[in-house]
Amino acid sequence: MTAPTEAGPFGALRQQLTAAATAFAGDPGAVADILAGIVDDVDRALGEELEIFPVCHHSPASALAMVRRLRAKQPKVIYLELCEDLQPLLGELRNCRLPVAVQAFASELEGFPADWGPLSVVAPITEASAEYQAIAYALETPGVELVLVDRSTDHVFQWSPRHPGEADEAPAGGDVEPAAGAGEEAALHGDAVGVEIGDLRPRFAELEAYLLHHGKVRHWSEWWDQYVEQPLADADHDTYRQVMVLIGSLFRRLRPAGADGRDRDEDRERYMWTRMRQHLAASGADPADCLYVCGAFHAASRVAQFGLRSDAPFEIGPRTRTRWHHGLIPSSHSAIEAQFGLAPGSVSIASATWTKALARTGLTPFRLEGQRGTRTRAGRRRVAPAPAPAAPVADRLSGFLGRPPTAQGLDEAELRGWCVDIVRLARRNGYLASTADAIAVFETSILLAGLRNRARPTPYDFADAAVTCIEKDVVPGRRDVRRLCEILFGGDRIGQVGYEALPPLARDVHDRLGPLGLDLEKRTIQRALLDLHAEPALAPCSDLLWRLRHLLPPDAVRPIMGERRLGHRSIQESWDLALGRHQRALIELGYEGVTVEQVLEQRLRRAVRAPDATASVALAAVEDAARLLDNARLVDELGNRAVELLAAERTVDDAPEVLRRIRRLLAHHRATGPLPAWCEAFVTTGYAHYCTLLPTAFLDEDSGVRQVGAMLGFLFGMESLAVSLGCDRSQLELAVAQSHPQTPAKVALLWAARHQLGLLSLAELRACCAALLGNPLVVPAFPQYLSGFVQALEPVPGLAPFVVEVMSSAFARLPDPVLLPWLPTLITTLRDHGPELVPLLVREAGRTFPGSLPALDAWVPPWEASPAPPPAVTAVASGPVAALLAGHPESVDAVAALLGCAGDWRTPDEAGAGVPAELAALLAAHPQTADAVAALLGVRS
Incomplete structure (x- = not known):
């Protein structure tokens, strides 16, 4: 680099600014250096052998100047500041309606932190932008080569800060709020990093605040429109270049240093100049026939690699192994404003200004042939004159800065x-x-x-x-x-990607939904009616819609009528489709595979193999695979993974979800065919697993009563199947015997489990609850016991009458001063811990209590009713039933032992002659049981 001299076309301006700084500051110090440095930057940029064309993003003045310069110079090579790996997509702009954004997307990361994913980079393009004019000129003019020279999208994230406190790669957003009603369109880019040519905004907050205050404007977009856009709209080429480089140099010099001490803007400039020199050396192009289009911020570069004559080296590092997918996504004016911190409506105003300027100046802009949404002026394409030889650089800044702006009268x-x-x-x-x-x-x-x-x-x-x-x-x-x-002023124009520019998956979706007869490219919500009984050919459309429902946002594909459950398919369905409004989600889906089915399989496999996958997640994936995909092999694969995850779990947090899903899957497989091997393995593994964890779960405070109840529900509900598959029931008995809970809800749950195992009779359970109600110290905690009994309805549904009995007894026995304080606690406890089990209690109460108010006065609770007196012993103790029981005493001995009536009830002289008084009384009290047994055996009593 050579030191600037006072000679040259800008010598007078440099001296004038230095004198002004001296007069202003009293000492030619930093201010003079900054002002002189700005002039040096302009001199250096304009004196470069390769013509630099500075621009600002979405600036009508830049676009107008670009059109004029392209028609005058007719360059053969255009170097454009845009990520180099996005170049193959630019030709697809013909099939789109602007604005759209060129996107690079990666979901599987290698070389980046895992919590960064998915990575996305977008570069929005509008018609009123200099980059689009350059792209359209290069693609529509034979013999012109377009070369993107900015860093690749992989390097965008390689150079990004890796600590939360550092500045992000995207331009600062400012303090401008999105316009009301534009929220959906403003979110079209999502959380993607914005890369755009010509980011020209002060990165020094105090400078921007100073300019806004003295310019009497509210935000940056308005300042730029008044003080730069309007004066440069009709400026000649030299004046435009010098002013833009001047502004870029000013903002560049008045900016704070990076948090990590690294200037990523300078790294980008080194990268671009290195790429341009490599291309010129490889192609042999004449620099006089080339044009370098970049942001005005980068035009005022001071890096050692600046210029074609520089030989300063710069090593471009390799890309990571991350696989990037590239495509076009729809954009909108509000999305551009939201992402780049522009004022609401500024891009729409720029578009209107562009249209008005074209009508005023008579310029014919460059447009891609067949561009959707644009009307080409037939017969008005001007034949550009032969390029004029390069003229020496002249000072236009002095006149522009010293001349007041041209006053435009009121229209x-x-x-x-x-x-x-x-x-x-x-x-x-x-x-x-x-x-x-x-x-x-x-x-x-x-x-x-x-x-x-x-x-x-x-x-x-x-x-x-x-x-x-x-x-x-x-x-x-x-x-x-x-x-x-x-x-x-033109509205929030929303772009659209055409069918030809869509990825294969998106085109396949449009083709397969063709029988519905809808225009899926429209942004309106469309209603699709499917009568699968009358038109069986629409069944594939129904299958695809249910798969898209699983993959896309909820509003993109929404069922109005019909459902898809395990083993159930509706014969009539109604859908609201908004695929045109959610085109970006459909395009990004195409980055993951070629068909929807392939993407769905990949996502299900990825879900069960994730580090945080659980057995309930795997069972959900199994259910989705069985419900949406006709692939038994995939179901078995996911089911085996669910068995592995269940065996590896050390907590029981997902026990309710596991129980709910495995019950549904078992019922489905039992109804459709033999039970798969993975289901049998899941039941046996779960039985042993939950038996092992049961004592710990009863004692652990982190395990809720709902989780323990679900564990018992699995053990008791799957007991018969597990035992038939080789499990040992004694394991469950030992687990219950080793459980010693301390919280009231879990104590009640343990009582219910012991009752189910036959270790606690109903009379003993009733006595325990009576003791609780009789203890005034325990009464405030009684709702928690009730919560445990309600959760016990999951593993022991036969306890529903007893729970109704206990609640009724509590309401009957407790006085109002005791009952009313814990009544809200009871209600909230039942609502929080057993909302799906309360209907069981309500149905049982409906069967127990009388249905009319008059019958309530004479109603006696069944648990308080005294049994009827037994009839004569001789009448019951004789006959074929008595002879049957006397001939087979083993069953009677077992029943007597359960009821606590063990003893020698049969003497030798009574064999075959009758039964003793105790048995006769039992038969007399419950004659229905004996009659039912006799009927089964074909014996008339």
Whole structure:
């Protein structure tokens, strides 16, 4: 690098600025160095052998200057500041309606932190941008080569900060809120990193605040439009270049240093100059026939690699092994504004300014042949003149900076039309606007423009005036007046990716849903009606919609009528489809596979192999595979993985979900065929696993009563199947015997388990509950015992009458001063811990209690009713039933032992002659049992 000299075309300007700095600061110090350095940057950039064209993103002035320069110079090679791996996608812009964004996407990361995924980079493109004009010129002009020279998307994240406290790669967002009503369109880019040519905004907060304050504007977009965009709209090429490099150099020099001491902007410039020198050396192109299009911030570069004559080395590191997918996604004006911190409506205003400037200047912009949504002016393409030889650089800055801006008179017709249109829009959206409001907006716009030293009102002045005069702090609908002003100036234009530019999966979805007869590219919600009984050919469409429902956002594919459960398919379905509105999600789905079925299989396998996968997650994947895919091999694979995960679990947090899902899957497989081997393995593994964890779960405070109840539900519900598959029931008995809970709910649950195992009779259980109600110290905790009994209905549903009995006894025995304090606790406990089990209690109570109010007075609870007196012993103790019981005493001995009546009830002289008094009384009290047994055996009593 050579030191700048006072000679050259900018020597006079350098001396003038140095003198001004000395007069201003009193000492030619830092201010003079900065001002002189800015002039040096301009001199250096414009004196470079390779012509540098500085631009600002989505700037109509940059786009107009680009069109003029391309027609005048006719370059043969265009170097564009854009990620180099995005170049193959640019030709697909012909099949899209702008604005769209070029995207690079990666979900499986290698070389990056796992918590970064998925990675996404987008570069939005609008028609009123210099980059689109350069792309259209290069692709539509024979013999012109377009070369993207910026770092690859992989390097974007390689150079990103890896600590949360450091600055992010994307440009600063500013403090501008998205417009009301534009939330969905503003989220089209999601959380992708924005990479865009020409990010030109002060990175020094105090400088931006100073410019906004003295410019009498509210946000940066308005300042740029007033002080840069409008003066440069009709400027010649040299003036435009010098002013843009001047602004870029100013913002570059007045910026804080990076948090990590590394200047990533300079790394990008080294990368781009290295790539350009490599291309020139390989192609042999003449630098005079080349054009380097970059942001004005990078045009004022001071790196050693700057320029074609530099031989400073720069090593470009290799890319990681991350596999990147590239495609086009729809974008919108509001999405661009939200991602890059622009004011709401600024991109729409820029688009309107671009259209107006084309009509005023008569320029014919460059457009890709067949571009959707644009109308090419037939017969008006101008034949560009032969390129003129390069003229020596002349100082245009002195005249531009010393000359006041050209005053543009008030266009009353334009402003009047705006006022009339905004009042019409306001009335359509519920505002009580009138002609008086239109007049007020007209006068207020002129007043605001005068206060801000503007000769004519800008769209920003008009929007402020409309909000002041029409909105009046009241928004009757979802659109405020500022949003209506954006609609007036062109609206939030939303792009669309054409069918030909979609990935194979998205095109396959459109083809397979073709029988529905809907235009799936529309952004409106469309209703699809499927009568699968009358039109069986629509069954594949139904299958695809259910798979898309599982993969896409809920609003993209929403069922209105019909369901898809295990073993059940509806014969009529109704769907709301909004695939055009969620085109980005469908495109990103195409990055994962070629068909929807392939992506679904990959996601199910990925879910069960994830580090945080559990048995319930694996069972959910099994259910989804059986419900959505006709693939028995995949179901078996996922089921075997569920067995592995269950055996490896050390907690019982997912026990309720495991129980619910395995019950449903067992019922499905039993109804459709033989039980798969993985189901049998899951039952046996789960039986042994939960028996092992049961004592710990009863004692562990982190294990809730709901989880322990689900474990017991699995053990008791699957007991018969598990025993038939080789499990030992004594393992469960030992686990229950080793359980010693301390919390009331788990104590009640243990009692229910012991009762189910026959270790605690109903009478003993009733006595335990009576003792609890009789102890005033335990009564406040009684709702927790009830919670345990309610959870016990999962493993022991036969306890429902007993739970109703206990609750009824509590309400009957306890006085109101005791009952009322714990009644809210009882209600909240039942609601939190057993909402799905309370209906069992309600049904049981309906069977127990009388159905009418008069019958309630004479009603006696069945648990308090005294048994009827036994009839004569001789009448019951004789006959064939008595002879049958006397002939087979083993069964009677077992029943007597269970009832606590063990003893020698049969003497030798009574054999075959009758039964003793105890047995006779038992038979007399319960004659129905003996009659049923006799009927089964074909014996008449």
